[in-house]
Amino acid sequence: MTSVKSICCIGAGYVGGPTMAVIAKKCPHIKVTVVDMNEARIAAWNDPDTENIPVYEPGLSDVVAEARGRNLFFSTEVDDAIRDAEMIFISVNTPTKTYGSGKGMGADLKYIELCARQIARVSTTDKIIVEKSTLPVRTAEVLRDILQNVGNGVKFQILSNPEFLAEGTAVEDLFSPDRVLIGGDYTDEGLKAIESLVEVYANWIPRERILTTNVWSSELSKLVANAFLAQRISSINAISELCEKTEADINEVARAIGTDSRIGSKFLKASVGFGGSCFQKDILNLVYISRSFGLKEVADYWEQVIIMNDHQKRRFALNIVRNLYNTVSGKKIAFLGWAFKKDTNDTRESAAIYVADLLLNEQAVVKVYDPKVEPKQVYADLDYLETRQPAANANGVACYEDPYEACKDTHAIAVLTEWDEFKTYDWQRIYDNMLKPAKIFDGRNILNAAELKAIGFQVRSIGVTN
Numbered sequence: 001m002t003s004v005k006s007i008c009c010i011g012a013g014y015v016g017g018p019t020m021a022v023i024a025k026k027c028p029h030i031k032v033t034v035v036d037m038n039e040a041r042i043a044a045w046n047d048p049d050t051e052n053i054p055v056y057e058p059g060l061s062d063v064v065a066e067a068r069g070r071n072l073f074f075s076t077e078v079d080d081a082i083r084d085a086e087m088i089f090i091s092v093n094t095p096t097k098t099y100g101s102g103k104g105m106g107a108d109l110k111y112i113e114l115c116a117r118q119i120a121r122v123s124t125t126d127k128i129i130v131e132k133s134t135l136p137v138r139t140a141e142v143l144r145d146i147l148q149n150v151g152n153g154v155k156f157q158i159l160s161n162p163e164f165l166a167e168g169t170a171v172e173d174l175f176s177p178d179r180v181l182i183g184g185d186y187t188d189e190g191l192k193a194i195e196s197l198v199e200v201y202a203n204w205i206p207r208e209r210i211l212t213t214n215v216w217s218s219e220l221s222k223l224v225a226n227a228f229l230a231q232r233i234s235s236i237n238a239i240s241e242l243c244e245k246t247e248a249d250i251n252e253v254a255r256a257i258g259t260d261s262r263i264g265s266k267f268l269k270a271s272v273g274f275g276g277s278c279f280q281k282d283i284l285n286l287v288y289i290s291r292s293f294g295l296k297e298v299a300d301y302w303e304q305v306i307i308m309n310d311h312q313k314r315r316f317a318l319n320i321v322r323n324l325y326n327t328v329s330g331k332k333i334a335f336l337g338w339a340f341k342k343d344t345n346d347t348r349e350s351a352a353i354y355v356a357d358l359l360l361n362e363q364a365v366v367k368v369y370d371p372k373v374e375p376k377q378v379y380a381d382l383d384y385l386e387t388r389q390p391a392a393n394a395n396g397v398a399c400y401e402d403p404y405e406a407c408k409d410t411h412a413i414a415v416l417t418e419w420d421e422f423k424t425y426d427w428q429r430i431y432d433n434m435l436k437p438a439k440i441f442d443g444r445n446i447l448n449a450a451e452l453k454a455i456g457f458q459v460r461s462i463g464v465t466n
């Protein structure tokens, strides 16, 4: 078997970009071409100043600077890149369907299908196709059906290689993953394809951390991993509400249970609710698949994780309204953070969007500061909900480059993202410039409540009785 020398990745997004940049860095002998139909995105990946690449991830611009132009290329010439590659990763978006059957639940596979048809149409040599996108279990069957029936007689092997990186730590996660998962057919050809991909990763990842399975286990494991992670957050958030009634402290409870090695301490941070492009979408997908097989109890069990998360976001927003004497009409509320977690500029499904939406319904004025999110993204996120006219969102929300300006003259501050810099602010200065009583709703439990109270703030944390 010959080693792979040229890789193409379709989709230059949050996964395709960083993943391929790291493969290119770690495998200088492999030519890696990342293609996308979005010209602006490709232009940004090719920006001479790597600080301007379209995905903000700590350490990523250095990786791109090292490999780009050497063996890493970004291009809109999708056909050429497909034709030249021996191995093609499909890393396009697989959002929740917004129309037709499965609306609001199932995965929309139209971008995946388009990729398969394009690959089948232009390929003139045998290729290994790697599912990098998160897909419903048995999608490889769909790909195979299209590739075998539309193609020019060339042979395709299909692998599933889901990505487990988390945003904000993408580079770290790609350099040193807990595991890499590769699923393929247990035929001679399938096993050869699996080994080709194992060989790519083995350039920097110990072989014992590269797991191989059948293709269906691999596809399903990705959905299950996200469901388990999100389930922990919904579980701790459910208990946070009980803590608020009982004088138990959720931080103490999390520490107490997390020291049990069978439970473990990670992903037990109570919050305003999880966001991000993956958890909700992938659980809905799992629920939809289970339901489509008639597994009602299984579907209902996992759906509860989403129901609890929606409740947590709403509960946080309503708590602000209640504490501001049941009316926030015309009141200014500062949002510290808009991204769905720290160290990323990604806002997809961020809790901030839903909290803002509810407060805008109550006619509050929302003043947003986020160190990495552009104002136009904030408005786009709210407009996407179609709750009100864009002009009303523009009227109700103001974005600031300076956190002190965002907090000035407000009735309350809500912490929506756990950016480290929020902990380092001059909180006395912020207090002095606010309306009194000055209130803080810490949706991430990152601020020192005792210090803030000593300054004079009224502080509401998640899962703590006030």
Ligand SMILES: NC(=O)c1ccc[n+]([C@@H]2O[C@H](COP(=O)([O-])OP(=O)(O)OC[C@H]3O[C@@H](n4cnc5c(N)ncnc54)[C@H](O)[C@@H]3O)[C@@H](O)[C@H]2O)c1
Binding pocket: 010, 011, 012, 013, 014, 015, 016, 035, 036, 037, 038, 041, 078, 091, 092, 093, 094, 111, 114, 115, 132, 133, 134, 135, 163, 164, 165, 166, 167, 277, 278
């Ligand atoms: N974001 C994450 O942290 C993360 C982590 C693990 C897995 N995933 C999964 O990876 C996949 C990609 O996620 P993402 O966050 O990178 O999405 P994204 O929206 O950031 O990027 C997808 C890109 O694919 C491009 N694209 C779509 N169809 C195309 C086509 N036919 N030809 C060329 N380009 C095309 C789009 O223009 C877009 O730039 C999804 O299935 C997601 O569930 C995401």
Ligand SMILES: O=c1ccn([C@@H]2O[C@H](COP(=O)(O)OP(=O)(O)O[C@H]3O[C@H](CO)[C@@H](O)[C@H](O)[C@H]3O)[C@@H](O)[C@H]2O)c(=O)[nH]1
Binding pocket: 134, 163, 164, 165, 166, 167, 168, 226, 229, 233, 266, 267, 268, 269, 270, 271, 272, 273, 274, 275, 276, 277, 278, 279, 340, 341, 342
């Ligand atoms: O204890 C916790 C941990 C996380 N969160 C929130 O949960 C969301 C998701 O966080 P995280 O999982 O760290 O980021 P993602 O980038 O969404 O990564 C998840 O989704 C990816 C896409 O599928 C997977 O690849 C990753 O393994 C999986 O962690 C964010 O809003 C976090 O603030 C909490 O509220 N409490």
